[in-house]
Amino acid sequence: MSEILWEPKENNIKKTNMLALYEKVFFKQNSNNKDFDYNALHKWSIDNTDEFWNQVWDDANIIGIKGSQTVNNYDDLIKSKFYPEGQINFAENLLVGEDNREAIVFYDESKVRQSLTLKELKEKVIILAKWLTNNNVNPGDRVAVIATNSPETIISMLATSAIGAIFTSCSPDFGEEGIIDRFGQCTPKILITTNGYIYGGKKYDISAKVKNISERIPSIKKIINIKYINDINIDYDYDWSEILSEKNENEFEFKKFPFNDPLYILYSSGTTGKPKCIIHSAGGTLIQHIKEHRYHCDMHENDRIMYFTTCGWMMWNWMVTALASKVTLVLYEGSPIFPNPLILFEIAEKEKLSFFGASAKYIDSLNKLKIQPNEKNNFEKLRVFASTGSPLSPQSYDWVYSNVKKDLQLSSISGGTDIVACFVQGNPCLPVKRGEIQCSSLGMDVQSWDDSGLRILNLPGELVCINSFPSIPLGFWNDKDNKKFKEAYFEKYKNVWHHGDFVIETKDNSFIIEGRSDSTLNPGGIRIGTAEIYRQVESLEEVKEALAVGQDWKNDQRIILFLILREKIKLNNELKYKIKNCIRDGASPRHVPAKIFMVNDFPRTRSGKISELAVRNIIHNKKLKNIEALMNPEVLELFKNIEGINN
Numbered sequence: 329m330s331e332i333l334w335e336p337k338e339n340n341i342k343k344t345n346m347l348a349l350y351e352k353v354f355f356k357q358n359s360n361n362k363d364f365d366y367n368a369l370h371k372w373s374i375d376n377t378d379e380f381w382n383q384v385w386d387d388a389n390i391i392g393i394k395g396s397q398t399v400n401n402y403d404d405l406i407k408s409k410f411y412p413e414g415q416i417n418f419a420e421n422l423l424v425g426e427d428n429r430e431a432i433v434f435y436d437e438s439k440v441r442q443s444l445t446l447k448e449l450k451e452k453v454i455i456l457a458k459w460l461t462n463n464n465v466n467p468g469d470r471v472a473v474i475a476t477n478s479p480e481t482i483i484s485m486l487a488t489s490a491i492g493a494i495f496t497s498c499s500p501d502f503g504e505e506g507i508i509d510r511f512g513q514c515t516p517k518i519l520i521t522t523n524g525y526i527y528g529g530k531k532y533d534i535s536a537k538v539k540n541i542s543e544r545i546p547s548i549k550k551i552i553n554i555k556y557i558n559d560i561n562i563d564y565d566y567d568w569s570e571i572l573s574e575k576n577e578n579e580f581e582f583k584k585f586p587f588n589d590p591l592y593i594l595y596s597s598g599t600t601g602k603p604k605c606i607i608h609s610a611g612g613t614l615i616q617h618i619k620e621h622r623y624h625c626d627m628h629e630n631d632r633i634m635y636f637t638t639c640g641w642m643m644w645n646w647m648v649t650a651l652a653s654k655v656t657l658v659l660y661e662g663s664p665i666f667p668n669p670l671i672l673f674e675i676a677e678k679e680k681l682s683f684f685g686a687s688a689k690y691i692d693s694l695n696k697l698k699i700q701p702n703e704k705n706n707f708e709k710l711r712v713f714a715s716t717g718s719p720l721s722p723q724s725y726d727w728v729y730s731n732v733k734k735d736l737q738l739s740s741i742s743g744g745t746d747i748v749a750c751f752v753q754g755n756p757c758l759p760v761k762r763g764e765i766q767c768s769s770l771g772m773d774v775q776s777w778d779d780s781g782l783r784i785l786n787l788p789g790e791l792v793c794i795n796s797f798p799s800i801p802l803g804f805w806n807d808k809d810n811k812k813f814k815e816a817y818f819e820k821y822k823n824v825w826h827h828g829d830f831v832i833e834t835k836d837n838s839f840i841i842e843g844r845s846d847s848t849l850n851p852g853g854i855r856i857g858t859a860e861i862y863r864q865v866e867s868l869e870e871v872k873e874a875l876a877v878g879q880d881w882k883n884d885q886r887i888i889l890f891l892i893l894r895e896k897i898k899l900n901n902e903l904k905y906k907i908k909n910c911i912r913d914g915a916s917p918r919h920v921p922a923k924i925f926m927v928n929d930f931p932r933t934r935s936g937k938i939s940e941l942a943v944r945n946i947i948h949n950k951k952l953k954n955i956e957a958l959m960n961p962e963v964l965e966l967f968k969n970i971e972g973i974n975n
Contacts (some may be wrong), residue, residue, distance in 0.1 A: 414587030467492030587611030605805030747810035
């Protein structure tokens with residue numbers, strides 16, 4: 329049994345939304361058990377689907393129409409739809425509360441504080457929504473954004489969703505090809521873009537990149553420029569400041585749209601082809617996030633929250649929905665360790681954050697640097713410290729409790745872009761055990777299965793969810809008959825969501841994420857596909873074929889790239905530099921491999937497909953499954969004990 333690092337105090341449990349839900353459910357049923365029992369509450373939430381999700385709706389005062397049915401086709405995870413007759417406006421549900429309260433606070437590396445009241449935010453959203461409507465953006469049209477983690481991006485999303493259009497975004501550090509691979513598939517009408525960004529004290533001009541992108545995606549009819557860096561001058565169609573300076577004279581109606589209309593297109597890369605365009609519904613995203621924020625993160629009105637993220641990571645989407653809980657969002661744009669490693673904690677103290685989230689990689693890096701935030705900063709209001717992206721190591725748990733705050737719910741959470749939400753996460757009413765995620769999410773029947781489909785405890789298995797839930801994607805963009813969608817999540821087990829994570833489910837119903845069970849890369853907690861790397865590398869005349877795998881390294885993952893080069897080509901430092909630059913410019917910095925090696929051949933299946941998983945298992949000294957499926961298993965010897973791969 330893992331060591332308990334934190335237990336909630338009884339007085340604090342009494343104030344939680346989780347306990348309030350528990351009392352509504354069980355006291356209403358004349359239960360004599362007044363002691364909080366999460367397992368009982370969780371079982372009720374999956375056994376009483378209609379009642380549970382209706383309770384979430386009512387507790388949160390969601391603005392909208394439920395309709396007569398909570399969920400149809402419940403037993404078919406692909407076809408099931410929550411609130412099939414329901415209607416909501418996503419933006420309307422986020423723009424709630426007192427007009428004069430701070431809705432957004434913004435910092436960047438300059439440390440200059442900016443803020444917007446809810447009234448100011450709503451006014452800007454309405455102005456942009458009217459502009460989009462006047463410029464022929466209709467429900468279902470796509471609005472694409474290349475922007476920083478700033479108020480402008482949130483305004484863009486809310487304005488897009490307010491008129492029933494679909495929002496999609498990339499962070500500005502993405503390479504040209506990476507952005508085209510994404511936006512080029514969903515054919516946006518409008519592009520809203522920053523002119524550049526600042527990271528680590530350096531200015532980056534993206535104007536040339538944006539010009540090329542707009543020329544190569546013919547669907548883009550108009551471009552709005554956000555002048556983030558004053559001394560970068562570009563001539564786009566429209567200026568953000570000019571649009572937002574217009575008077576908001578006419579009334580604006582937040583029209584309600586079907587609950588299952590598209591809200592977001594997010595991207596998840598695979599091993600072949602372009603990134604998958606995952607379509608998420610407005611209602612499913614809203615109610616799923618509200619459940620997580622309200623009960624699992626225990627967010628209350630006027631709480632102040634910050635999750636360090638970019639708008640190219642689903643945690644940005646997750647964070648922004650917290651506005652529906654009437655909180656203040658605190659945004660930070662830039663390097664989390666510039667101008668000093670304590671910058672985020674300085675903001676946390678100044679803004680009196682109650683919730684602070686960051687990647688596991690960030691926490692691990694602070695641990696390695698021996699940073700001690702609590703020596704200089706006080707976090708009196710901080711209740712929840714959240715982490716996601718990759719498994720949080722036991723050592724990182726120790727660091728948080730030693731160097732941030734002892735009385736703190738350390739909430740390790742795990743889900744993904746695929747569901748824009750969590751499968752397993754924190755709980756303000758349960759203890760935190762070293763290296764473990766506290767519980768499965770309410771309404772989600774999450775289990776660990778072996779290859780034959782049997783539930784297993786205390787051993788690594790596949791993370792699955794066996795019941796329907798609101799944020800199951802609507803599907804993939806341009807995916808006829810849901811073919812690729814079914815292959816991605818429902819091929820291994822019939823009518824069961826298979827996520828591609830190795831997980832240990834304990835006998836106490838807590839979870840330990842072991843990493844990916846497929847070949848998806850996960851450096852720094854950002855899932856990326858190998859296909860994007862291959863498209864860049866294999867465009868070089870020196871390279872014949874490429875194979876990339878993720879190597880577990882210092883509580884994170886790093887990318888290892890193997891190459892088959894053209895005849896007489898040698899892998900020298902010059903070529904390595906060329907390859908890394910090609911990947912950085914075409915995809916993004918996070919796609920760049922840590923190590924590059926040359927080999928003579930790759931293991932291949934009998935159909936000729938390169939087996940990335942076999943190589944990954946070999947370099948981790950893991951036993952191979954189904955070696956008979958390889959047509960050239962002898963090649964695996966090339967990948968054993970490669971000089972330099974473990975340093």
